[in-house]
Amino acid sequence: MTDMVSPPIPPQRSRGWYKRNEIAVTPWLFLLPGILFFAVYVIIPIFQSFWISFHEWDGLGEKVWVGTGNYERLLGGDRKFEVSFWNNIKWLFLYLLAIPAGLFIALLLNQTVRGIRLYKSMFFFPFVLSQVVVGLVFSWFYLPREGLLNAILGVVGAGPVNILGDPTLATYGIIAAGLWPQTAYCMILYLTGLNAVDPEQIEAARLDGAKGWKMLWYVVLPQLRPATFIAFVVTIIGALRSFDLISVMTNGGPFGSTRVLSFYMFEESLSEFGFRMGYGAAIAVVLFFIMLFFIAYFLYSMYRDEKGAR
Amino acid sequence: MFPTPIEKTSRTWQLTYQALLPVALAIWLLPLIAVATFSIKPDADFTNGNYWGLPSSFEFFTNYGKVFFESDMPRYMLNSVLITVPTVIGAVALSCMTGFALGVYKFNGNLWIFFMFIAGNFVPFQILMVPVRDLSVDLGLYDTKLGLVLFHVAFQTGFCTLFMRNFIRALPYALIEAARVEGISEWRIFFFVVMPLMKPALAALAVLIFTFIWNDYFWAVVLTQGPDAQPVTAGITSFNSQYRAAYHLMSAGSIVAALPPVAMFFLMQKHFIAGLTLGAVK
Amino acid sequence: DGHAKLSGDLRIISDMSNPAPRAVMEGLAADFGALHPDLNIELDIVDREAWKTQIRNALTANAPDVINWYAANRMGPYVNAGLFEDISDMYANGDLPGLEAVKGAMTLDGKQWGVPYTYYQWGIYYREDIFNELGLEEPETFEQELANCQKIVDSGRKCYAIGTKFLWTAGGWFDYLNMRTNGFDFHMQLARGEVEWTDDRVRETFANWRKIIDMGGYIDDHQSYSWQEALKFMTDGEATAYLIGNFAVAPMRDAGLGDDQIDFYQFPMINDHPMGEDAPTDTFHIPANATNKDNARAFLQYVTSAEVQTAINSGDALGQLPVNANSSVDADEFLEQGFEMLSNNATGGVAQFFDRDFPAEMASVGMEGLQEFMVFPDNLDDILARLEDARQRIYK
Amino acid sequence: MSGLTISNVIKRYGEVQVMHGVDLDIEDGEFCVFVGPSGCGKSTLLRMIAGLEETTEGSIHIGARDVTRMDPSERGVAMVFQTYALYPHMTVKENMGFGLKMNGHPRAEIDKKVAEATRILKLEEYLSRKPAALSGGQRQRVSIGRAIVRGPEVFLFDEPLSNLDAELRVEMRVEIARLHKEIGATMIYVTHDQVEAMTLADKIVVLRAGRIEQVGAPLELYRDPDNKFVAGFIGSPAMNFLGGSVKGGKVQVPALDADLEIPVTLPEDGRAVTVGLRPEHLAVDPNGSTHIVELTEALGGVSYAYLMSTTGEKIVIEERGDIRSNEGDTVGISYDPATAMVFDGETELRIR
């Protein structure tokens, strides 16, 4: 017993500064590299973009201060900007279709039959593909004459349509391609959400006589709120970031009808006939403010969750 | 669960369901199946307009052989590996540290720094494009794999921090207090107590970041050019311009480019899905 | 030749990414390397479309020693930014014999900034066999052209294959229609921003263009194809002709068309102006930031030498025209016809091409408008107003 | 309202049989409590009554209606879950009215019934709150309210109080007793808690491994258990069981160093039996010397002594006030042999 209690207590020694402040200092040491990287590559560039957006600059020579000139031109009737902006709006709204579609597939697959895991993975598959590949795949799918879509339409007796060649349809065609992986993403979110649905609530609802749609609407969906929230956030962000697909599928065409802000920005800044960095930066800033709206919403709801936590 | 569990429904409906699944899957993956078929067709099928029929001959080896031996694809693939793997390691390592700091310690500004990471992660990355490109050029990192890696590490740190921090926060705080009472220094707590517990999160995050980075196209275009440094997503477009209108080769090339993340997905499925749901954001 | 053996490095980035040019470029590098065994040549061939956006980065950061680009206005931004090496000395001290005639295309501000390595004629390539079948002749006037086209359309075919997905092919049509309708000089005035797009003369060009569009002369859905993808229509016989550069001959042959099936004629006369022609010149330059400029100069000299020019422009290589006056044009029916045309029938002048003659931003807005016009000719007023808007902004 | 008849009910999950033919009658208005060790099938039986689990064989009648194959919502039952299972996105009022709304009842009627239940459960203040803003006891009250509103013939409770802390549990227990008195419906209640079972039940059903061991009123089970299992299960601290054997009309109990004369019909001599003595029927005898006091615990009103007999058997004694002995003392045990129960050593059945 005696040796059990001989305490391994260190003698009172004068401790170093680090030791005394260990708990206060450690987090900053751990944060340092991450913050450094992030600041250099993300935070500072955001402000640089703001700065650049007040200049005219071809990326090579001197920047020329033009004040709000770029914005005036941008918002003062730049048709490309208008087209891009409205296309972005289309993206925002139509991309959200991924949420109900994902939910639908998730409900369909939320069963326990043999091999269902494999089915779930296969349905999820498109999400893993690079957008470049998705874009290629769909542009072949849409080929005006040989595309599978027209082959199918032909069987039904409709078509042919040239989706990507028709300025009124092209954007929708690209969005549809984007919906493919995005739906898969939402599906997986909902599948995990469904796992977390409280079975007792479902049982309570069964006793309450809720069935089918009513069950879905009144009991299941409200419980899937967290999944819906995340799906909403990632879909919005995906919609606003859409670049790869447009670049691969139409390159903004036909005659600019599928541009969105992010693509237009790239085009103005870095493309073949571009190198108007200031103007591009101004577009990016506008896009940033649109996104900021959603970021703020996301952060706000996170903040609400964080309050009260440890 | 919902809707009615299939085993509680009528036998006919069960059978219908089972029969319907493969059909639904085939429709869902139709574009992909089409490309896979393309990739084993001979050139002649396209000139003869046999786009959607069965391949008139099986040209798997010819087509894929061309991709592997007569193009830059292998070089691009290697680039992708050399970009993706260090990025994954770097981003995960950095975010373990930031996640630990933000998840464990209470200090002024904790939440604000955390929010900074999240907000940065959601920023439309186009706004970073011009400055980051200039920065890379200035540092001599333009058109190098290192340049891409550094940027990706930095940018992904936002997402990874969100992920790690939330994971660490969900660990029982008593574990850390117990260690403190035992006189274990903070960095040892990180290495010996927290890190071992983060293994599942590390795996999930690594898989996730791997696919994100592998599939990146935008930054590949902005920060690199040419087969020296460009990853396969960019490589595929130049491969395609080389074989413009040769659908069989383009399909084979696309499939090759898509293969690693797909393989990753199937091998690490559990982690992958865990990652998506743990982090639940991109 | 009696040059000293070179050593060290030579980094080349080339945009000769189509299969035939690619082979030529690789051969060039290999042959040059064989001449200089101690020289370590590093060759990157990048996608030609992508290169147009990448060149700027390549020139600023980690610049290679030799790059591809285009002549004329298209060099302007880089020359102005000081990114191209001034190689006037090479022209001056006779390092580049035989290039005197093409020196002009490489000259800006009185200095020379690179060397050409090939140029090619544009014109109408057509299916000889189908023309024969329908009893058609190579047209010399626009009326004949339209009449031919009508017959072709009546036979269930399209007159012209074209792929405007990447826009610039539409620029070729406009160049020709405008040069024929209003003359070479007018076209250049337009390029320099001296004429309003809403000018009646411009409208007349479009009116002529519209005739072809309205009669269904172009293949459907051309906005969805690249020029290569559209070739298929010609090889299939769905379309009978293609207004394109001579570089298209190689792929046509690759696709199985024999020389008895394809032929070439000059874009026919519309109004009585001296005929202007598009003959884009492709070039090599040394970036101002290059590290091995001596090796690069040697390479430029090598590429432009008479023998090499003969070799790389031959029908089984690039299939284009050599830039060196001492080279011989390959005994290829298209090259001979093209050389003949450019030498004797291009009295109006030789233009580079729409996207090389117009300032970049104007070219981009313009070609988009041209593509739109080809699909929706009714939008003409709107398009022209837009182009005029852009013109007023761009040419300050 | 009406009673419930369960006839020869069997439940199988695939190959595994978990209910082995249960027969049970519950009277109209009766409060019936299911108890038994974990995994014995209490919840399963309750859920079969609710219709949430299918009944593999046998039948269940509510009143005169055979409900065996009916939908849960058609059976006229309402269930209160351990985790409350309130819909988190609805207010208290909406939670309570949800069932009626789903079945298309008119608004006025719903409001009236909700108001009635609210009154019974004193929830007036909380009507417009969401469950997250309620305490555990209030939530459970709402979930009971939800059941009341539907006016079921039978109320089902599955361990409704086990998520509450000790104090609230007592309070809610009294609440449920009051509720049963007030609305008089048939109630079936699953619990782990002795006190709940004893105080609430009109009738306790003791289950073990998918079979009913005994059915009876609480004190009946306490005083007159049919077998050793029930005797050990009912009563807290549990009954002390001591090995013994019959000899000459008495029971020899080595642990007590005594031959007990117990007024029951004993079997033949030599037969092994188990003697059961409740802790509360024993007292420490400071003058004896058969046991050693291992530990005493004084809770103020009541005290426990943990004794070890010289034969190595442990015995718990419960006394009011303090125990007049210290740990380590050698003591005896005083008891009234008439309070002892005798169980067959093999069948474990009570010998009466």
Next chain:
Amino acid sequence: MSGLTISNVIKRYGEVQVMHGVDLDIEDGEFCVFVGPSGCGKSTLLRMIAGLEETTEGSIHIGARDVTRMDPSERGVAMVFQTYALYPHMTVKENMGFGLKMNGHPRAEIDKKVAEATRILKLEEYLSRKPAALSGGQRQRVSIGRAIVRGPEVFLFDEPLSNLDAELRVEMRVEIARLHKEIGATMIYVTHDQVEAMTLADKIVVLRAGRIEQVGAPLELYRDPDNKFVAGFIGSPAMNFLGGSVKGGKVQVPALDADLEIPVTLPEDGRAVTVGLRPEHLAVDPNGSTHIVELTEALGGVSYAYLMSTTGEKIVIEERGDIRSNEGDTVGISYDPATAMVFDGETELRIR
């Protein structure tokens, strides 16, 4: 080993003060239990002793050392957490030896200490298992083992048993008592559970809203509480409190319809007082007529009667065996006035 002295300790979280000057002496080797309602500051006080929370003002000494500003690890304390806080990726053995290993103790020493703790806690079989493969009780034992290995001067327990089920709780409680006896270290133990507090403690500290209400041995608090709060908090069911007033040396208690003669020094006439009577000191008097039986509960060994006085005050009575009255009966209460306690109506302090 050494005792603990807490002097005028104050804790503030920002503006909110949660400990209002606590003074407490704990003897060397004493088992001290903190009880009190939820949120009263038990955990906070314990964590301040451990060094996991900073002490805003005041000082804490362990033995002669002022540890107020020391690091947790330097204080010579070990803590056992409610959630065990075992490192899930280490085996039992590694868990126990981890602290020593990290602090650079030699392997042999670690092994010896772990072996010793293992023996004390009978964990030999589980040494190479990971926590996930242990039951709740075993886990808690390992977490105690981890504390033992460090050989601390003071053990701190924060509700160590509250995650266990009732049976295991009893078992582990006995285990902890044994442990305390065996190693004799000072232990401080936070609990919600009456039984744990009463049976384990040498000394109970009753806290309320960041202040100490009373310190004393368990039965001392039960028998001789200093104020109404302690009297009501200790003992289960809780003491009955009845309003009364002093009149002529007696206490008039309307609820009992009686003037009690209680052997205490009463204040001046007319002063409002509260009379406290423990349920176990009362009995139902079937002949009286002052109360109505609202509810009776028979648990077999013990029964409760819930009465309502004619004045509307509720009284709980605990009796052994059965209560000889039915719900709805009119009865009286029999009691010994000497068992009654008197509290000042205003200050709630005990009048002795």
